[in-house]
Amino acid sequence: MTAEDEFEAHRTLLQGYIDENHEFLSWLGTTVDHVGQGTMTMSIPYDDKLTNTRPNGDGRRPDIHGGVAATLVDTVGGLALRTEFDEPTSGGVATINLNVNYLRPATGDLRATADVVRAGSSVGVSEITVETTTLDGEIVKVATGQGAYRLFRVE
Template identity: 45%
Template sequence: MSETPSDDDIDSALAASLDEHGLFEWLDLDIEAAEPGRIVFSLPFDEKFANLASGTVHGGVTATIIDTASGFALRLTFDDPAAARLTTTDLNVRYVRPARDDLRVEASVVRAGGTMGYTESTVTTVHEGERKTVATGGTSYRLFRHD
């Protein structure tokens, strides 16, 4: 009988995934919170993420962190999140306002079935002294639970 990974083991494995993957390392994402079906990442602002003319965070970076957080939230519905296999099938991003500061993305699983999973995400930043929504998004994923 196999032993179920502990929450600390899962957190360590997910953090290692972020550190070892080139894109995630480049983004410098940090896990703020993780629980089954929900994850929160923070992304420190960096000039390399900025649009040339406006200095605001590029929309592609925002879309990437929505996709990434959604995938990790779905991973947390697997018995072994660090070994989970899945792939994005749809990504929808709704941009609300520009961001010129650190970003925070929270992704929650709406449904995680046997072969498909769905999430909703919110990206926020501090804008004029208050935390405000930058973008919202929804994803669908193909889940490979039994392959």
């Protein structure tokens, strides 16, 4: 099995786990789009139930609540670190610290890509970028983040 096949199998396994066992991420419509060595991409589709409730009156659809982007930052940042484990489906990852910088409102589907900065023996760090597609079709950054995670490796 090639490394690419192995990562595709891991992506499928993660998606199944989210769909079957993680009700919150499943409710958000989270999908695992790509898994590679030290990187991962996940998406959450736009849905009115995820928006802020402020009236906008300008014909635009409401913005997605920032907590949805933060959830995506936290989730993809931690899961990307699993690609650095000898056995990605074993052990565990827990968030130590999370920093999210909001750049602009999200008005479309969210897509987050995490890149592992370092995966030590017990602590890992990921950098994450969240993008959305505007109504004009332009892909723009809506948030950036960094997460530090406790790694529970299986010996």
